[in-house]
Amino acid sequence: MSRPDRLTCEEMFRRLDDYMDRELSADEAALVREHLETCAVCAAEYAFESSMLRSVRAKLSHISAPPDLMRKISLRLAEAERRGE
Numbered sequence: 001m002s003r004p005d006r007l008t009c010e011e012m013f014r015r016l017d018d019y020m021d022r023e024l025s026a027d028e029a030a031l032v033r034e035h036l037e038t039c040a041v042c043a044a045e046y047a048f049e050s051s052m053l054r055s056v057r058a059k060l061s062h063i064s065a066p067p068d069l070m071r072k073i074s075l076r077l078a079e080a081e082r083r084g085e
């Protein structure tokens with residue numbers, strides 16, 4: 001087997017941003033989905049991050065920010081969250 005059939009939580013967190021940005025390969029996205037279905041800790045983290053991103057994106061859509069600015073803000077939010085700020 002060349003790839004694990006399950007992710008550890010650490011591997012999961014490393015992929016979470018890419019998963020939310022739809023930048024993972026189909027294989028990796030499937031692993032992330034599988035982990036989210038079986039791990040309450042990561043599922044809660046994903047729910048928190050995605051709801052935060054949704055609300056930021058909703059606000060930004062009202063002021064029609066350019067997509068690359070939205071992406072930068074999303075990355076900053078994810079970084080801040082990882083550092084526990």
Ligand SMILES: [Zn+2]
Nearest residue numbers: 009012039042
């Ligand atoms: Zn996990």
